[in-house]
Amino acid sequence: GAVVSQHPSWVICKSGTSVKIECRSLDFQATTMFWYRQFPKQSLMLMATSNEGSKATYEQGVEKDKFLINHASLTLSTLTVTSAHPEDSSFYICSARRTGGFYEQYFGPGTRLTVT
């Protein structure tokens, strides 16, 4: 149990376009989901925390108008990178915390975004 999926697994887009990444908890409900970013050979950095039905909470330095997060259901959160630029190229990973569970977070397989 506790499987999290992401779609797409990789995407290439042109500079100036927007890209949407989906994160789904497949076998549990997740009131809270998290979005992380990971650069090559670096660890994960939290971008934002989203709670179902509420606005996301962004970490300091993360542009909320650029990284739009929607958590409309207990099993789905989306991250939209708007007007993407090459510096947005990265590995984006979501995690989910089980509703009624303790504190452990289960991670998705990640989405590799390349902006050309």
Added chain:
Amino acid sequence: QKEVEQDPGPLSVPEGAIVSLNCTYSNSAFQYFMWYRQYSRKGPELLMYTYSSGNKEDGRFTAQVDKSSKYISLFIRDSQPSDSATYLCAMSSDGNKLVFGAGTILRVKS
């Protein structure tokens, strides 16, 4: 100084060895501790999670937390080549925001 320090390795051991992975931290408010395993180009896989101090065992894995020393460990018994991966420690003060270590690369040689 980083909040969480973790030796990046690589740590190379022979198959069957006991592996010891460690992290130190500076924030005394951390009380939730987790260990993840990450293969190249994949998302992290949760291995162990503990709350506050103490030990926890699950199969070949044992997690230890010493809050007085701000030091956590993960032990892997009977290591296998399939254990070769990057191991990340992560911790939180409120159960929400996880602060990760840099990750230790482990290589188990057959």
